[in-house]
Amino acid sequence: MGLPFAPLYSSIEDIEKYINKYKYTGNAVLDNSKISVEQFKSFISKYCTINTIYAINVSDSNTAIELLNNGVYQLVDFDVSTSTDIPASRLISSSKDIKIINPGATDLSAELLKYLKTDRADGLYTTVVVDEYERCLGLVYSSKESIEKAISLGQGIYYSRSRNEVWYKGATSGHVQELLRFDFDCDGDALKFVVKQSGEFCHVPSQKSCFGSFGYGFYELESVLKDRLVNAAPNSYTRRLFNDEELLHAKIREEAQELVDAKDKDEISWECADLIYFAFVKLIKNGVSLKDVEKNLQLKNLKTIKRKGDAKPEFLVSSGSASASNGSKSNTSTSTSTVGGPIHLNVVKCSDKEAVEKAFVRPIQDTESIMSLVKPIVENVKTNGDKAILEYTSKFDKVELTTPILEAPFPEEYSNSLSDEIKGALDLSIANVEKFHKAQLQLEVMNVETQPGVICSRFPRPIEKVGCYIPGGTAILPSTALMLGVPAKVANCKEIVFASPPGKNGKLSAEVVYVASKVGCSKIVMAGGAQAVAAMAYGTESVPKVDKILGPGNQFVTAAKMLVNNDTSALCSIDMPAGPSEVLVIADNTSDVDFVASDLLSQAEHGVDSQVILVGVNLSDDYVTRLQKAVDQQANNLPRVEIVRKCIEHSTIVLCNDYESAFEMSNKYAPEHLILQIENAEDYVKLVDNAGSVFVGAYTPESCGDYSSGTNHTLPTYGYARQYSGVNTSTFQKFITAQYVTPKGLDNIGKAVMCVAKVEGLDGHRNAVKIRMSKLGLLPKHFV
Ligand SMILES: NC(=O)c1ccc[n+]([C@@H]2O[C@H](COP(=O)([O-])OP(=O)(O)OC[C@H]3O[C@@H](n4cnc5c(N)ncnc54)[C@H](O)[C@@H]3O)[C@@H](O)[C@H]2O)c1
Ligand SMILES: N[C@H](CO)Cc1c[nH]c[nH+]1
Numbered sequence: 001m002g003l004p005f006a007p008l009y010s011s012i013e014d015i016e017k018y019i020n021k022y023k024y025t026g027n028a029v030l031d032n033s034k035i036s037v038e039q040f041k042s043f044i045s046k047y048c049t050i051n052t053i054y055a056i057n058v059s060d061s062n063t064a065i066e067l068l069n070n071g072v073y074q075l076v077d078f079d080v081s082t083s084t085d086i087p088a089s090r091l092i093s094s095s096k097d098i099k100i101i102n103p104g105a106t107d108l109s110a111e112l113l114k115y116l117k118t119d120r121a122d123g124l125y126t127t128v129v130v131d132e133y134e135r136c137l138g139l140v141y142s143s144k145e146s147i148e149k150a151i152s153l154g155q156g157i158y159y160s161r162s163r164n165e166v167w168y169k170g171a172t173s174g175h176v177q178e179l180l181r182f183d184f185d186c187d188g189d190a191l192k193f194v195v196k197q198s199g200e201f202c203h204v205p206s207q208k209s210c211f212g213s214f215g216y217g218f219y220e221l222e223s224v225l226k227d228r229l230v231n232a233a234p235n236s237y238t239r240r241l242f243n244d245e246e247l248l249h250a251k252i253r254e255e256a257q258e259l260v261d262a263k264d265k266d267e268i269s270w271e272c273a274d275l276i277y278f279a280f281v282k283l284i285k286n287g288v289s290l291k292d293v294e295k296n297l298q299l300k301n302l303k304t305i306k307r308k309g310d311a312k313p314e315f316l317v318s319s320g321s322a323s324a325s326n327g328s329k330s331n332t333s334t335s336t337s338t339v340g341g342p343i344h345l346n347v348v349k350c351s352d353k354e355a356v357e358k359a360f361v362r363p364i365q366d367t368e369s370i371m372s373l374v375k376p377i378v379e380n381v382k383t384n385g386d387k388a389i390l391e392y393t394s395k396f397d398k399v400e401l402t403t404p405i406l407e408a409p410f411p412e413e414y415s416n417s418l419s420d421e422i423k424g425a426l427d428l429s430i431a432n433v434e435k436f437h438k439a440q441l442q443l444e445v446m447n448v449e450t451q452p453g454v455i456c457s458r459f460p461r462p463i464e465k466v467g468c469y470i471p472g473g474t475a476i477l478p479s480t481a482l483m484l485g486v487p488a489k490v491a492n493c494k495e496i497v498f499a500s501p502p503g504k505n506g507k508l509s510a511e512v513v514y515v516a517s518k519v520g521c522s523k524i525v526m527a528g529g530a531q532a533v534a535a536m537a538y539g540t541e542s543v544p545k546v547d548k549i550l551g552p553g554n555q556f557v558t559a560a561k562m563l564v565n566n567d568t569s570a571l572c573s574i575d576m577p578a579g580p581s582e583v584l585v586i587a588d589n590t591s592d593v594d595f596v597a598s599d600l601l602s603q604a605e606h607g608v609d610s611q612v613i614l615v616g617v618n619l620s621d622d623y624v625t626r627l628q629k630a631v632d633q634q635a636n637n638l639p640r641v642e643i644v645r646k647c648i649e650h651s652t653i654v655l656c657n658d659y660e661s662a663f664e665m666s667n668k669y670a671p672e673h674l675i676l677q678i679e680n681a682e683d684y685v686k687l688v689d690n691a692g693s694v695f696v697g698a699y700t701p702e703s704c705g706d707y708s709s710g711t712n713h714t715l716p717t718y719g720y721a722r723q724y725s726g727v728n729t730s731t732f733q734k735f736i737t738a739q740y741v742t743p744k745g746l747d748n749i750g751k752a753v754m755c756v757a758k759v760e761g762l763d764g765h766r767n768a769v770k771i772r773m774s775k776l777g778l779l780p781k782h783f784v
């Protein structure tokens with residue numbers, strides 16, 4: 001029911017003077033003619049245990065509404081004729097609803113006892129004791145004297161019937177109580193004490209309440225998490241959540257989405273519990289208590305004008321989206337986001353040369369600024385080895401490791417964590433990539449007799465030590481592990497080293513480790529970015545120095561590869577500058593818009609710096625409209641929609657009038673991937689001059705080449721397809737030439753050698769031939 005009386009504070013001074021005693025009433029009347037709205041607000045936030053706040057002398061309806069919207073429970077004696085917006089439940093009168101007392105002139109315990117009744121023969125008052133969360137601790141009795149003492153000392157003080165005396169709770173056990181508030185029951189014959197209990201209330205050991213344990217609820221979770229914040233073991237999951245804000249936020253988003261997707265009662269309660277757990281971790285980490293949250297709920301509940309409640313646009317499910325139709329769990333809460341309008345490609349005509357030129361610019365970051373970031377990283381790793389790697393892993397990947405290397409044989413836990421399904425899928429991909437790359441393996445020695453007695457030969461040798469970089473920043477790419485590892489194995493490289501950034505749990509991807517053991521990799525550098533490249537280029541205490549570094553990666557990886565490639569002291573070559581993924585699709589009106597859209601999006605999802613281009617041949621307006629719609633709909637169903645959205649911002653449809661100009665466009669762009677979704681696609685392959693890899697026909701999505709068909713997916717980007725091939729078996733080989741010249745052979749070419757050497761002014765060269773030819777008697781006597 002609440003107390004039938006409330007203390008009036010007529011000024012800030014009044015508050016300061018009387019609040020300490022009168023706070024136990026849990027209520028207060030504040031005089032708005034002396035206390036401003038702002039002062040009301042700070043009172044409300046400062047005195048959290050005062051639940052019921054009244055305002056008196058409120059003169060106008062705007063102030064009234066502001067007060068009610070900011071935590072005032074009711075207005076006393078407010079002139080309702082000034083406003084129709086205030087519900088009747090928020091108005092009371094001092095003549096009939098509540099007695100307003102003057103704290104300076106009233107004795108609180110006497111006032112309380114005026115209203116309190118008892119039906120007990122011994123004259124005691126039945127008293128329920130609850131904790132600050134309103135959980136019942138037990139039943140006790142109070143006397144007039146104990147009530148007076150409780151109020152004057154601000155403690156839980158009762159009357160002991162067995163000892164027949166005032167009972168100072170905790171006087172012997174030490175389990176004292178801080179008095180927070182008291183209250184009446186509905187007919188004023190029972191008292192409630194709200195206390196903060198130290199230790200246990202009950203005399204039974206380890207029993208917090210006389211009614212047993214509280215069960216595991218929100219408050220228990222809160223206290224467990226508070227304890228974990230201080231005491232959790234360094235490797236516990238909760239500690240990880242406290243330390244890794246990114247992980248915590250990802251989990252909150254994930255659980256929120258799972259709650260949205262949950263259907264039946266069990267599922268909903270399960271997902272809601274998960275969400276609450278992670279939300280609580282966020283509270284405790286930031287020193288916010290459940291009480292603070294309750295206070296907030298109360299304030300919101302007290303608002304007379306509620307928010308309209310519409311969701312922010314980015315959280316609305318787009319029309320046509322079927323996110324839940326396949327029951328699959330998306331991994332971000334924004335998977336169905338429509339923020340920023342529809343996801344559409346820009347459209348330009350191929351005759352508009354300037355527009356095409358602009359559309360074909362790759363979204364590359366300025367090389368110089370990247371280089372200036374990467375150079376010190378490379379230098380540091382070169383000088384400080386493992387220590388520097390570990391520091392960068394901590395800085396960029398937010399993982400503390402003790403060693404940057406995982407050595408073969410790799411721990412079985414990795415392989416054991418994989419399902420047979422994924423192992424089977426990787427095995428099939430490995431087998432196909434192996435088959436295709438074995439077919440490319442050149443083992444024969446080539447011999448050519450260029451002149452009689454001059455035999456030139458060429459023979460292959462594997463590059464001894466190779467370092468394969470497997471990206472792992474935005475996505476785990478075991479497919480890249482096999483695209484590099486398998487040809488290295490096929491080429492018989494003596495040592496294969498992998499490098500890949502560890503996940504937030506400090507572990508590598510189990511799939512990457514699985515591929516590593518399949519291809520005979522000796523060590524995996526658990527690091528990413530420029531530091532991993534530098535470690536493999538120069539070697540460290542634990543990372544072997546390699547002869548060639550291969551593999552794609554982000555701009556830091558690519559820049560570091562270029563840097564070490566140019567440093568002769570590193571003696572390390574690279575495959576190519578393979579950067580952000582890109583695709584160019586050539587389509588005509590016979591192509592299926594859904595197929596085309598899916599191919600564009602499959603590369604757009606790689607990264608915000610990826611680029612996708614559609615070159616259309618005679619596309620009708622209707623086709624372009626349907627295509628744009630398909631792109632938007634499919635994109636909004638992808639978990640990585642926000643990456644896709646950014647990529648599509650710099651992606652374009654180029655409209656051409658014939659196949660020849662379409663291929664001209666494509667050759668000019670020199671895409672990493674070229675997909676031909678045109679009628680009789682095979683007939684057009686002959687028009688391709690520049691491309692990393694070509695995907696021919698409607699049923700050849702690029703994904704097949706990315707994973708399982710057998711071709712390699714490490715391909716030149718940025719237009720380097722003009723001069724580079726994608727990774728292939730010979731990327732892991734070198735070719736040594738040899739020659740064998742007989743006296744007859746020397747006779748056939750010696751004079752030409754001497755002649756050219758003379759032109760070059762290199763007499764030493766000339767002499768090496770001359771000396772031999774003269775001993776063989778192949779030169780005239782006075783030859784000079
Ligand atoms: N062309 C191809 O054949 C091909 C194949 C697969 C992937 N890719 C491309 O590879 C790229 C992979 O990039 P990713 O970022 O996901 O993974 P990544 O492994 O290449 O890079 C992640 C690393 O970057 C480093 N890093 C992050 N922020 C940094 C900063 N501010 N300063 C210095 N270093 C920093 C960190 O060490 C981190 O480990 C994508 O662009 C993808 O399109 C290309
Ligand atoms: N398309 C990427 C090469 O540009 C390779 C890849 C890996 N996983 C998926 N795709």
Ligand SMILES: [Zn+2]
Nearest residue numbers: 581602603706
């Ligand atoms: Zn891909």
